[in-house]
Amino acid sequence: MAGPAGRILKGGTPIENLIELLRSALELYVERWDWFLNLLLVHMGLAASAIGIAGTLGLLLGVLIAEHPRYAGAVMGVTNVFYTVPAISLLGILIPFLGIGNKTAVAALTVYALMPMVRNTYAGLTAIDSDIVEAARGMGSTRAQILFRVKLPLALGVILAGLRNMVVMSISVCSVASFIGAGGLGVAIYRGITTYKPAMTFAGSLLIALLALACDFLLGRVERHYKKKWRLTI
Amino acid sequence: MEELAIRFDHVSKRYGETPVLDDLCLDVRKGTFLTIIGRSGCGKTTALKLVNGLLTPDGGAVYVDGADVAASDPIALRRRVGYAIQGVGLFPHMTVAKNIAYVPSLSRRWDRETGARRVGELLETVGLEPEMAGRYPGELSGGQRQRVGIARALAGEPDILLMDEPFGAVDGITRRDLQDQLQALWRRLGLTVVFVTHDIREALRLGSLVLVMEAGRIAQLAPPEELCAHPAGGFVRRLLSDR
Numbered sequence: 001m002a003g004p005a006g007r008i009l010k011g012g013t014p015i016e017n018l019i020e021l022l023r024s025a026l027e028l029y030v031e032r033w034d035w036f037l038n039l040l041l042v043h044m045g046l047a048a049s050a051i052g053i054a055g056t057l058g059l060l061l062g063v064l065i066a067e068h069p070r071y072a073g074a075v076m077g078v079t080n081v082f083y084t085v086p087a088i089s090l091l092g093i094l095i096p097f098l099g100i101g102n103k104t105a106v107a108a109l110t111v112y113a114l115m116p117m118v119r120n121t122y123a124g125l126t127a128i129d130s131d132i133v134e135a136a137r138g139m140g141s142t143r144a145q146i147l148f149r150v151k152l153p154l155a156l157g158v159i160l161a162g163l164r165n166m167v168v169m170s171i172s173v174c175s176v177a178s179f180i181g182a183g184g185l186g187v188a189i190y191r192g193i194t195t196y197k198p199a200m201t202f203a204g205s206l207l208i209a210l211l212a213l214a215c216d217f218l219l220g221r222v223e224r225h226y227k228k229k230w231r232l233t234i
Numbered sequence: 235m236e237e238l239a240i241r242f243d244h245v246s247k248r249y250g251e252t253p254v255l256d257d258l259c260l261d262v263r264k265g266t267f268l269t270i271i272g273r274s275g276c277g278k279t280t281a282l283k284l285v286n287g288l289l290t291p292d293g294g295a296v297y298v299d300g301a302d303v304a305a306s307d308p309i310a311l312r313r314r315v316g317y318a319i320q321g322v323g324l325f326p327h328m329t330v331a332k333n334i335a336y337v338p339s340l341s342r343r344w345d346r347e348t349g350a351r352r353v354g355e356l357l358e359t360v361g362l363e364p365e366m367a368g369r370y371p372g373e374l375s376g377g378q379r380q381r382v383g384i385a386r387a388l389a390g391e392p393d394i395l396l397m398d399e400p401f402g403a404v405d406g407i408t409r410r411d412l413q414d415q416l417q418a419l420w421r422r423l424g425l426t427v428v429f430v431t432h433d434i435r436e437a438l439r440l441g442s443l444v445l446v447m448e449a450g451r452i453a454q455l456a457p458p459e460e461l462c463a464h465p466a467g468g469f470v471r472r473l474l475s476d477r
Binding site for chain 1: 337387
């Protein structure tokens with residue numbers, strides 16, 4: 001095998017192997033930083049598109065079924081089914097309809113990300129003490145005022161927890177998108193696998209993990225801020 | 235007719251098959267402190283919620299200030315009628331000041347300055363320190379929360395105040411205190427109060443008129459002294475013996 005990044009791991013203790021892998025990955029970053037940066041940006045773009053669409057749509061659907069519970073069963077059922085379909089087969093199913101590439105990847109990720117968002121929005125809104133809602137109604141709030149001034153603020157903790165969950169998941173699932181010709185860090189992982197360069201796979205995975213951790217940390221801060229500000233207990 | 239704040243005209247209400255109110259007729263004159271007492275499930279809370287349109291009658295009609303509730307705009311009606319409930323229903327994510335200013339804020343009636351001033355006045359009215367304004371409900375004692383609940387119900391300057399066991403969750407001494415203060419408010423502001431309770435002592439102590447309900451019907455409607463002197467029937471007698 002040629003090049004330092006192609007070193008095949010054999011012999012040595014697991015710790016030594018891991019350090020070797022990390023070293024090779026760092027070498028790869030230095031050698032091909034522009035390529036990795038590009039993959040990272042595309043990855044972020046794909047994940048952000050899906051997160052944006054699924055976040056908005058999921059929030060709207062969650063609010064809709066919390067306000068009109070008769071639709072809750074159907075909507076939750078459908079999003080649940082989407083969620084249980086393995087990501088890779090969902091991509092395969094979408095190819096005949098949308099072709100290959102980024103568009104299909106975003107569509108699949110969106111479908112996938114919808115469930116945690118809908119579920120948490122619904123759960124957060126329906127868990128609110130009914131006395132509080134009744135008081136708001138009895139004091140002459142309109143339906144929109146109850147939703148925006150009472151219900152959504154009180155459900156925000158649960159909704160943000162769902163968003164955080166969904167963001168981390170989307171960033172990691174996005175790596176599968178390269179299997180259908182989309183960009184992103186999955187390209188590095190895929191190339192590592194097909195050319196038998198574990199360091200390349202590792203380098204791609206490490207960036208995805210770091211990206212996910214960074215987003216989780218940031219959203220965690222946002223969540224804590226609002227929970228503290230609005231004295232939310234859940 | 236002009237003297238009437240609230241009128242129940244042959245009102246009936248059932249939940250599914252179970253009748254809760256059975257042909258209820260009741261006139262509440264302006265300035266009355268009406269206490270409604272009865273066992274749980276006797277229809278007292280239902281009667282209260284019919285007044286601000288949280289529930290609609292299955293038969294008959296309820297009139298507030300001469301207007302049929304069913305034909306009125308429920309949002310406007312509820313902003314005119316004060317409402318305080320058991321467990322208070324304070325908004326945990328809002329400060330005391332925001333809670334109190336809630337009803338005026340719905341129709342943007344107070345600007346920032348008026349709001350701060352009125353919140354201060356209302357806190358004083360219900361016997362709380364002005365420093366309480368910035369606190370959150372979770373940081374208050376049970377009695378303080380009830381007081382904030384009353385201040386919030388008064389913020390829209392209502393003529394009618396509906397209260398559903400508002401002192402249900404406080405200790406005896408605090409309760410006495412709150413009762414005294416509410417009665418003083420009633421006298422001072424000339425309010426019409428409808429106060430639901432399951433405590434006969436509270437009903438007799440506060441009411442200028444006491445309505446005893448039994449299974450969706452009126453067991454007796456009388457001023458407290460008359461109720462004690464001439465209880466109508468076994469149920470009222472038994473209730474009085476609980477004192």
